[in-house]
Amino acid sequence: xxxxxxxRFAWRALEGYRTRTLLMILAxxxxxxxxxxxxxxxxxxxxYVRNEFESLGTNLIIIFPGRAETFGTGASLASGRTARDLxxxxxxxxxxxxxxEHVAPLNFVEGEVSAKGRRRDVPVAGSTNEVQYIWGLSxxxxxxxxxxxxxxxxxxxxxxxxxxxxxxxxxxxxxxxxRLGDRRFRVIGVLAQKGEFVGINMDxxxxxxxxxAQALFNLSSLLRIGVMTRSREDVPRVREEIKRLIGGRHGxxxxxxxxxxxxxxxxxxxxxVALTFALGGIAAISMAVAGILIMNVMLxxxxxxxxxIGLLKALxxxxxxxxxxxxxxxxxxxxxxGVVGSIIGQLGSFVIRQIYPSVPAFAPIWAVAGALLxxxxxxxAFSVLPARRAARLDPAIALARR
Amino acid sequence: MITLTGIHRVFEVGDEEVHALRDVSLHIxxxxxxxxxxxxxxxxxxxxxxxxxxxxxxxxxxxxDGQDVTALTDEQQSQVRREKIGFVFQFFHLVPRLxxxxxxxxxxxxxxxxxxxxxxxxxxxxxxxxxxxxxxxRPDQLxxxxxxxxxxxxxxxxxxxxxxxxxxxxxxxxxxxxEVIHLLEELNAKGMTLILITHDAALGGRAxxxxxxxxxxxxx
Numbered sequence: 001x002x003x004x005x006x007x008r009f010a011w012r013a014l015e016g017y018r019t020r021t022l023l024m025i026l027a028x029x030x031x032x033x034x035x036x037x038x039x040x041x042x043x044x045x046x047x048y049v050r051n052e053f054e055s056l057g058t059n060l061i062i063i064f065p066g067r068a069e070t071f072g073t074g075a076s077l078a079s080g081r082t083a084r085d086l087x088x089x090x091x092x093x094x095x096x097x098x099x100x101e102h103v104a105p106l107n108f109v110e111g112e113v114s115a116k117g118r119r120r121d122v123p124v125a126g127s128t129n130e131v132q133y134i135w136g137l138s139x140x141x142x143x144x145x146x147x148x149x150x151x152x153x154x155x156x157x158x159x160x161x162x163x164x165x166x167x168x169x170x171x172x173x174x175x176x177x178x179r180l181g182d183r184r185f186r187v188i189g190v191l192a193q194k195g196e197f198v199g200i201n202m203d204x205x206x207x208x209x210x211x212x213a214q215a216l217f218n219l220s221s222l223l224r225i226g227v228m229t230r231s232r233e234d235v236p237r238v239r240e241e242i243k244r245l246i247g248g249r250h251g252x253x254x255x256x257x258x259x260x261x262x263x264x265x266x267x268x269x270x271x272x273v274a275l276t277f278a279l280g281g282i283a284a285i286s287m288a289v290a291g292i293l294i295m296n297v298m299l300x301x302x303x304x305x306x307x308x309i310g311l312l313k314a315l316x317x318x319x320x321x322x323x324x325x326x327x328x329x330x331x332x333x334x335x336x337x338g339v340v341g342s343i344i345g346q347l348g349s350f351v352i353r354q355i356y357p358s359v360p361a362f363a364p365i366w367a368v369a370g371a372l373l374x375x376x377x378x379x380x381a382f383s384v385l386p387a388r389r390a391a392r393l394d395p396a397i398a399l400a401r402r
Numbered sequence: 403m404i405t406l407t408g409i410h411r412v413f414e415v416g417d418e419e420v421h422a423l424r425d426v427s428l429h430i431x432x433x434x435x436x437x438x439x440x441x442x443x444x445x446x447x448x449x450x451x452x453x454x455x456x457x458x459x460x461x462x463x464x465x466x467d468g469q470d471v472t473a474l475t476d477e478q479q480s481q482v483r484r485e486k487i488g489f490v491f492q493f494f495h496l497v498p499r500l501x502x503x504x505x506x507x508x509x510x511x512x513x514x515x516x517x518x519x520x521x522x523x524x525x526x527x528x529x530x531x532x533x534x535x536x537x538x539x540r541p542d543q544l545x546x547x548x549x550x551x552x553x554x555x556x557x558x559x560x561x562x563x564x565x566x567x568x569x570x571x572x573x574x575x576x577x578x579x580x581e582v583i584h585l586l587e588e589l590n591a592k593g594m595t596l597i598l599i600t601h602d603a604a605l606g607g608r609a610x611x612x613x614x615x616x617x618x619x620x621x622x
Contacts, residue, residue: 005511016499311495314456315509315556316484318477396451399491 001321010328014336017301021333024290024297028337028375029344031287035371036345036363038283041352042276044361049272051360053265055197059101060134061227061239063094063246064257084250085221088150088210093249094227097241099234104131104226105150107213113206115167115178122163124180124206126213134226135197142174142189145209153211157185161193162203180208181216235260280367284374290337291378298330298386302393309390310398319391326387327380334379338372345371403563403595404430404453409462411448411618422448423459424618430597432563435590437598437606440615447568449615450599454566455483467563484513488557490586492569494549496541496556502548503528503537506555513560527555531585547578554585564595571605583608 014021065086091105107126112119129147131137137144144158157178164173164187173187185208194202214220229238239258246256302309309322317325345363352361411423422445430436440446451457452464455471464472471482489495496505503524510520528534531551533544541549550570557565567586571579583605590596600606614621 001512001514002516005514005517009511012499012504307493307495308497311497312508312512313480314454314483314489314495315512316480316560317512318480320477321480321512394457396447396456399456399495400447 001324006324006328007332009325010332013301013325013329014333017304020297020301024294024333025337025340027290027293028287028334028379029341031283031290031378032338032341032371032375033345033348034283034286035280035374036342036368037348037352038279039276039367040345040349040361040363041359042272042279043364043367044349044352044356044359046269046272046276047360047362048358049268050265053261053268055136058261059229059232059235060261061229061235061242062259063225063227063242064259065221065224065255067255067257084253084255086225086246086256087221088214090246090249091222091225092150093245094225094242097238097245099229099231099238100227101230102130102133102226102228104128104134104228105210105222106131106224106226107210107217107219108223109213109217109219111180111206111217113163113167113178113180115173115176118167120163120166122160122204122206123200124208124213124216125200126208126210126216128210130228131207131226134228135202137194137202138192139189140192141172142187144189145207146188148209150209151211152209153215154209155183155185155212156188156208158189158191158207159187160191160201160203160205162201163206164190178206180206183212183216185212235262276364276367280370284371287371287374287378290334290375291382294330294334294379295382295385298326298383299389301329302326302386302390305390306393306398309393310395313393313395314399322391322393323387326383326390330379330383330387331376334375335372337379338375341375342368342372403432403467404428405465406452407463407465409452409459409464411445411452411457412460421618423452426462426618426620428613428620430564430595432595433590433593435587435596435598435610436613437600437609437611438613438615439600439603439606441601444615445618445620446599446601446615449620450566450568450597453564453597454487454489455479484509485560486563488560488562488565490550490553490557490565490567490570492572494541494546494553494573496549496552498541501538501540502533502544502552505541505552506559508556509560523559524555527559531555545578546574547581550574550578550582551585554582554589558589558594562594564597565589566597566599568599569601570598571602572600579605 063086088105091103094100094103104127109124110121111124113122128150129145132144140161159173167178173190176187177184178187191202229235239260242258243254247254312322349361349363352359406426406428409423409426413420413422426449438446438449448457452459459472463470466482466486471479474482506524506527507520510523528537531554533548533551536544536548570586571582574582586596598606598609606612
């Protein structure tokens with residue numbers, strides 16, 4: 001029997017029992033669609049998070065004080081030494097490293113700001129001119145903190161759009177003064193509306209020079225330092241040089257944590273790939289259910305077609321051919337179900353993309369291909385028993401029955 | 403051509419052994435027209451099944467065209483059955499979802515013949531049996547006589563050594579039954595070995611040689 005003939009015979013059998021065929025296609029397609037939709041959700045979440053990280057800038061390095069220990073007890077604990085603070089001088093020293101484009105020291109303190117008799121509790125960021133490049137800030141009116149020696153504690157500030165609105169209403173705040181703690185700061189600019197970014201609401205914030213913030217809140221250390229390299233390729237080398245340089249300044253202690261966008265996003269990436277696999281696996285369980293249904297229906301088909309199987313044997317079909325015919329039928333059925341299911345699944349992820357435009361819910365290729373393969377494999381695996389039963393039918397008995 | 407020697411067929415029904423065939427020896431030559439008659443339960447169906455390779459004897463040997471077919475595996479027996487035996491059944495046994503032409507084509511398909519070789523053979527048989535116009539009809543659109551003609555065409559399509567017809571008129575009216583018998587006899591006249599199983603004495607009497615089965619034994 002040629003492959004073509006096997007396929008055609010199986011196809012005619014499927015056509016001959018419409019309801020049965022449609023039900024089995026439905027069962028298989030639900031399984032495949034579930035895999036496609038769920039993995040597209042997982043993949044969408046992965047890409048969403050990845051995009052968020054990439055919007056931070058791929059050539060960004062962030063330095064925290066203290067060592068994030070990833071193995072054993074802390075070296076600093078063992079040696080009895082505590083981590084040193086990051087200082088403004090550390091940040092200034094970083095500017096000398098080749099490939100470094102921007103350095104932004106950062107302090108972040110909750111403060112009370114008042115103007116014209118109105119008071120607000122607002123997060124106050126102490127930084128330099130260069131933070132605008134690292135966080136991608138733009139100014140709606142006036143200008144940002146001017147480039148200057150970070151050690152200069154000049155009394156001017158830049159307001160987030162919400163702070164401006166709440167303190168000054170419709171009036172222009174430029175040139176006006178606000179009070180922060182016991183000092184007065186002249187407003188030199190207002191940020192354009194940006195919303196939340198890196199977990200900070202950029203509309204509800206006040207920027208002042210880092211030295212001013214340290215003086216105002218009586219700080220000697222920095223919360224962190226952001227570094228932007230000239231290009232992505234510079235990141236690994238600059239990262240190592242930062243460690244060496246700060247280490248040297250801190251008496252040979254590796255007491256800082258340096259993270260890059262790459263490292264963080266690839267860690268998240270792994271988490272989300274695992275999540276996608278898990279979702280796909282859960283969906284694959286529905287395939288097992290479909291498989292059992294297929295087996296059931298194929299067993300019924302064998303019983304229904306007893307005399308036909310007997311006839312095929314009388315016409316000279318070998319047991320192998322009979323088995324093969326049933327396998328072909330199951331494979332064809334589950335392949336059609338798989339294709340239908342992946343179309344339904346793609347439609348499902350399309351709907352998800354319409355509802356949540358920020359989540360790029362595209363099922364990964366491996367999941368679509370895997371679901372199709374799984375569908376066909378399930379169809380064949382669960383038809384082994386029915387096919388064997390058919391092949392073993394005694395033709396004399398099968399034909400005697402009507 | 404068909405030589406049975408010392409064939410026994412024992413079925414086990416519960417604890418009991420039922421001897422369907424007891425020491426049957428039989429020879430049928432090429433081109434013969436043989437009827438096998440006997441009351442139900444006499445072993446004629448078992449004999450047909452063994453001759454048609456649908457069943458294996460418990461003991462004894464069966465030679466078909468000089469080849470001992472009892473020793474063959476299932477796969478090999480399938481091939482012999484496909485090439486040498488044509489079946490015609492009382493209930494026609496056409497595949498309901500296939501057209502008349504496709505039903506006739508089925509043995510060729512199972513044999514793996516290429517489709518350009520199959521088509522002319524099928525067309526020739528259908529027109530020879532006067533059912534060319536019904537080629538595209540499904541069995542449920544055909545009359546009983548037409549169905550049996552399709553079944554006979556199917557039995558003939560592999561140009562077998564023998565046709566085994568099991569009550570071929572049992573499900574047809576008198577007139578149609580006559581037509582079908584004439585058709586089979588015409589084939590026999592052209593040299594086809596015809597073995598007819600029936601309990602109808604008038605029908606069986608038409609054959610040139612009569613074999614009677616009784617209680618698992620054969621009287622030639």
